[in-house]
Amino acid sequence: MNNESSGWGSAARGAVALYVLGMIGVAALAIYSVPSLRSIPELAVLSYPTLVLIAAANSTILLAVFVALGAATAPRTGLHSHVFAWASGGTPDWDAYRRALPLAVGLGAGLFGLVTVLDVAFTPFTELESVNPAGDAAALEDLFASIPMRLLYGGITEEILLRWGVMAPIVFVLWWVRNRVGERMEEPPAAVLWVAILASAVAFGLGHLPALASTFDLTPALVVRTVLLNTIVGVALGWLFWRRSLETAMVAHAAFHVVLVGVSVVAMLLF
Template identity: 40%
Template sequence: MAGTHALGREPNARRRYGRRVGALFALGLLGIASLGATLAATGLLPSPPGSSPLVVLALSLLTPTALLVVAVLVGTFATARVGLRSLVAERADGGDPVLPQLRRTGPRALLAGIVVGFLLAALDVTFSPLGAVPASATATPTLVHIVASAPVRFLYGGLTEELLLRWGLMSALAWVGWRAAGGVSRPGPDVMWPAIVLTALVFGIGHLPALAGLGPLTFPTVIRTVLLNAIGGVVYGWFFWRWHLEAAMLAHAGTHVAFIGLSVLGFALT
């Protein structure tokens, strides 16, 4: 009988895992779709001779999609063991509705993200005299560019990047630290803070390729980019640890609310 119960539990566990993975992958695909739409609409896609634009677009989205698959699979495994949560994943597995829970944590996460956005903008101004900001990055964008950037900022940045970095990488690092510490009780600050900081640094480094398209990557530019993005990453990671993934997503989105607001203000004043 014990063997029969174990066999019954194993397929059930696989179904629960699959439901959580599917829900989070679908959430991340919203960001992938917004990235594809932005690339297609802005003409940023490369156009090799004889290549179909649709093929080029599909190939451009292949890497982030593959990374999303890995992050969701790894994160869903690791978070169940280290006590990190996603309201969407829990809901897909029969848990409580998401919105009522977000009402308790969402406003503070969003507000914290907005504060982070203004702080990062102020630090960016501080770095500017040091030559750390490429000249092309300081040009005032048009209102069309500001509006067009909103979907990819909120959907790819707020959703997909958080699935890749916090759900995937941070939870994996926490799981490794937890196992190294014995894997008995839930990981505490001695495990979680290194995972948060390391993930935040990877988050900052991950912004360097995009910046390389704006100009040469000098030492001040690299330090500025990694440091400023890592500050945001630490805040998002803390919200993920203390509450859930969706709080981290809202904090990340709040930072872009501040950035977009400042961009609109800059446009209005020019």
């Protein structure tokens, strides 16, 4: 009983650490969302702190659920987080993390290039500009305002939600089913990991549709484009989580947005 309690206590400490890390992104998203909430007449009279709390409410709850799911499943499947290992009393391999940084940054930048090319290919069907040429001050100001949200919520919180909280539980469930119907395996086979990577990547793609729908009328071509491009990114990030660590996937995700913002700023200033 003492060993079991200690195990759950360690996992709880790891989960709290990831939750606190993810809440940084939730706060960034909530702050970025306040101007949109203030445009709603019923909410315009509320104070700034109240609007921040309203904007953060759903993400705060979802983050708690998905962190707990990942904490219960990821360590059992071999999927790794250095932060979780550190907080739970394990031995995080920070040297391995540092060695993986060039791969993470390069992959993030490469993904942006691939997505941009595919986005251009989709333009005749979606009738959307692949890079926003509007160089007015308001568009530039909004882009700069979105940087904390992109880097912190996109780079950190989305990885905790989708990779830690979705991919890891899928791996665990599929592995459990595989062991029940076939020969028992001591660790999840590669096929199980790839199914989980793809499933969480598709969920990542679908998760971008509500925000898109708030700006554009969703057409079949636009839905396919959005889900496909984000699924491609999600597959690469899921692979990084599997082969390196959750934090490596976070860096790659953040690098994607760094390049995106840089290219967007240049495009806005030149065109």
